[in-house]
Amino acid sequence: MAKRSFLIPGVDKRLLIKDAIKTMPDFTRRRFIAGGASLGALTLLTGCDVVDSSSADTLLSQVSKFNDAVQAFIFNPDALAPTFPESAITKPFPFNAYYDLDDAPDVDGKDWKLEVRGLVDNKKSWTLDELYKLPQVTQITRHICVEGWSAIGSWTGTPLRDFLKLIGADTRAKYVWFQCADKDGYNSPLDMRSALHPQTQMTFKYANEILPRAYGFPMKIRVPTKLGFKNPKYVVSMEVTNDYKGGYWEDQGYNSFSGS
């Protein structure tokens, strides 16, 4: 160990020792600053700079995009949402929307047609009668709302992947984008892998009855691997697309993938 010599002529030893002690807080202070600097960097990373809230918002939305990628990465197309016995069904199943039931779309099933657009071979529109003729399956799964509550329901309809095959959709496309009849034009993008998930369903019935107005008559998209807001109701069109077209809640800041 090298010795550092301090030759200070004409200085009292005691005073010198006092001075030496004074340097010690500096020593520890430097250690503290070194520790503090990393905390400072951390503050930048977490967007804690609440004074400039827009930079925090930018950072948060970037993390949300990162979370989209993480969720897409861990999404297992073969992992099934748990199913339940009929006895587990939540009664009454809650109506939930950003408006009252009285303001829910009142669709006339005779006039309604499902519009099909985008990267599909057959762009013909589908009447409700035509859709009802497609093979249907029933699932009893848990609907989980972005708010945290959940409810178990029984949905019957055609697996979306069967319909996509039927219309000759390009399943290499990135999204199926749904538009709805809700006031203010509800819409939501669904990533293709989730659209092709075996439990993703074009739903026409709830609890074995024609889908009531409260739950999205005439057609709802049931995606048990997504949060509730990614399960659009009152659907009027679907578009197979590579473009991210945004969504009603997604545009307001809900995480876009929102997978479960």
Added chain:
Amino acid sequence: MASLTVTDEQVRSTPTKVIQPAWVRVMHWINALAMILMILSGWQIYNASPLFGFSFPREYTLGGWLGGGLLWHFAAMWLLMINGLAYLITGFATGRFRKKLLPITPSGVLHDVRAALTFKLGHDDLTVYNYVQRLLYAGIIVVGVLIVLSGLGMWKPVQLYYLVMLFGDYPTARYVHFFCMAAICVFLVIHVLLALLVPKSLRAMIIGR
């Protein structure tokens, strides 16, 4: 005229020994920040659909609305999880957990609780945790693991189904998540109060000694 020589050893050994190593201090404060962000944004999320007959006051929530609270929660979770994982690995690998937190004996805890309640619990040597501290610090690590596991389960109830199963089902995981938060808040109050009562422990967590 005498010359005075100071060796590096002397400079280094003059201050009291390190109570909290640098990694503990850095991870402690990152965890403190992450926990506060998680709690305040978590209260925002709770308010969207309260489990019980109360809501958290708006001014103590983060994010402004549910969507904002979720963005904060799912951003701060990375900070909490990565830091927490690094803490667990380092704690086990360096033997710190074993040395500092074990053993925890019922008689030791009873003795120290009694001593604490009669204000006879000494803090002369901050490098040795008393039994109350051991129990609280070990307990809060377990709670921390539980809150992350229940949170991950709620985030991915299909992909991480086995995590949800660990707690029973999705609604149960939600309650577990809530009560772990409550336990952390109680810990936080006691922890901060005791740190203020024994300021040298706070100093040790900032400058190490």
